[in-house]
Amino acid sequence: xxxxxxxxxxxxxxxxxxxxxxxxxIAHEIYHDDAVLEFPQSGERFIGxxxxxxxxxxxxxxxxxxIRRITGSGDLWVAxxxxxxxxxxxxxxxxxxxxxxxxxxxxxxxxMEGFERPQWRVExxxxxxxxxxxx
Amino acid sequence: MTSRDNRAxxxxxxxxxxxxxxxxxDLQHDDFAEEFPQSGELIRGxxxxxxxxxxxxxGTPDDxxxxxxxxxxxxxxxxxxTLVRISGVGDSFTAESKAFYPDGxxxxxxxxxxxxxxxxxxxxxxxxxxFEAPGWRAEWVELTNDA
Numbered sequence: 001x002x003x004x005x006x007x008x009x010x011x012x013x014x015x016x017x018x019x020x021x022x023x024x025x026i027a028h029e030i031y032h033d034d035a036v037l038e039f040p041q042s043g044e045r046f047i048g049x050x051x052x053x054x055x056x057x058x059x060x061x062x063x064x065x066x067i068r069r070i071t072g073s074g075d076l077w078v079a080x081x082x083x084x085x086x087x088x089x090x091x092x093x094x095x096x097x098x099x100x101x102x103x104x105x106x107x108x109x110x111x112m113e114g115f116e117r118p119q120w121r122v123e124x125x126x127x128x129x130x131x132x133x134x135x
Numbered sequence: 136m137t138s139r140d141n142r143a144x145x146x147x148x149x150x151x152x153x154x155x156x157x158x159x160x161d162l163q164h165d166d167f168a169e170e171f172p173q174s175g176e177l178i179r180g181x182x183x184x185x186x187x188x189x190x191x192x193x194g195t196p197d198d199x200x201x202x203x204x205x206x207x208x209x210x211x212x213x214x215x216x217t218l219v220r221i222s223g224v225g226d227s228f229t230a231e232s233k234a235f236y237p238d239g240x241x242x243x244x245x246x247x248x249x250x251x252x253x254x255x256x257x258x259x260x261x262x263x264x265x266f267e268a269p270g271w272r273a274e275w276v277e278l279t280n281d282a
Contacts (some may be wrong), residue, residue: 040231040243042268043279055272068172071247073225078247080172080259092173094245094261096229108231110245112263117174120190124183130172 003099008077009070012097016081019056020063028053032103039109061085068130075099082131083111090114090131138224141250145228148248148255156185164254171260226250234262241265 003011011030018027028049037052038045046052066082077097082090091113098106117127144162151158160181169178178184228248235241242262249257268278 038279039268041263041265044268044272044276045279046275047277051275055275058271060271071249072227076224076227076229078227078229080247080261092261094247094263096231096245110231110243110261110263112173112261114173114175117176121176121187124186125176125178128170128175128177130170130175 003075003077003102005070005072007102008072008099011102012070012077012079013067016065016067016079019065022057024053024057027056030104031107032100032105035104036106037109038107039111041110062087066090068132072097092130140253141226141228144250144253144255145230145248149230149232149246153188153191156181156188160185162255164251164256166251167255167257169258169260171262173261 015027015030018024021027031049033049034047035049035052036045036047046055062085064084064087067079068082069080070077071080072078075098077099079093079095079097081093081095083093084090091111093112094110096108096110097104114130117125147158148162151162163181163184167179167181167184169184170176171178178187226249228250230244230246230248232244232246233241234244242264245261245263247257247259248255268276
């Protein structure tokens with residue numbers, strides 16, 4: 001069974017609603033017990049929900065999330081979100097989520113700051129507000 | 136257009152990045168646009184896409200395709216002889232790659248591709264710098280060779 005967009009959106013909205021809380025049990029309902037979480041930027045891989053839930057419960061900052069966009073099909077979904085640490089400026093995240101059945105089997109998380117629109121290419125593009133939610 | 140056809144389009148598109156403009160423009164939909172959400176930039180059309188990539192200060196990054204994720208994984212050898220995991224279904228694909236810039240900095244690049252009528256309609260690209268694994272969560276982690 002692959003996930004449809006309404007089911008995925010509903011699961012992920014609940015996940016990020018509780019992802020900043022100290023009790024991580026609700027946020028982690030979306031994962032299989034043997035799920036794998038990776039941060040490719042640092043080469044970190046957490047094998048098993050228990051391990052990444054443990055570090056998230058000890059996260060040394062208050063986290064806020066905003067969902068910008070969820071796209072995908074079949075078993076592969078991508079969330080483009082915003083994250084704020086301790087009330088600081090919004091940063092961008094991309095979460096690549098691979099489902100097995102109705103739960104997440106693997107997640108790859110990327111985190112990055114915004115940057116100024118480079119002046120040398122202004123004439124070839126348009127500006128848009130990427131901090132606003134989309135769908 | 137079947138999912139298999141779309142996958143072939145995505146593979147060809149990613150291999151043509153960043154500067155094989157003939158192939159890229161052929162695979163870009165007439166309504167193609169690329170977004171750089173981090174800077175809030177929207178680039179419409181193949182001509183503007185090409186104009187930017189031709190003028191990239193310091194040269195374009197040397198892309199080493201790392202992984203294209205979706206729900207049908209398989210491995211292929213990219214022209215740079217880097218192993219690449221290609222996957223995806225329907226009209227939605229995500230590519231994760233490594234980029235090495237002329238100034239020595241290293242990034243992970245994520246490109247989300249949406250296809251329409253067998254061509255690339257939308258690309259959204261994010262640039263994520265590598266970072267050192269935080270020590271406070273080391274007791275739960277394994278380090279891969281990816282970073």
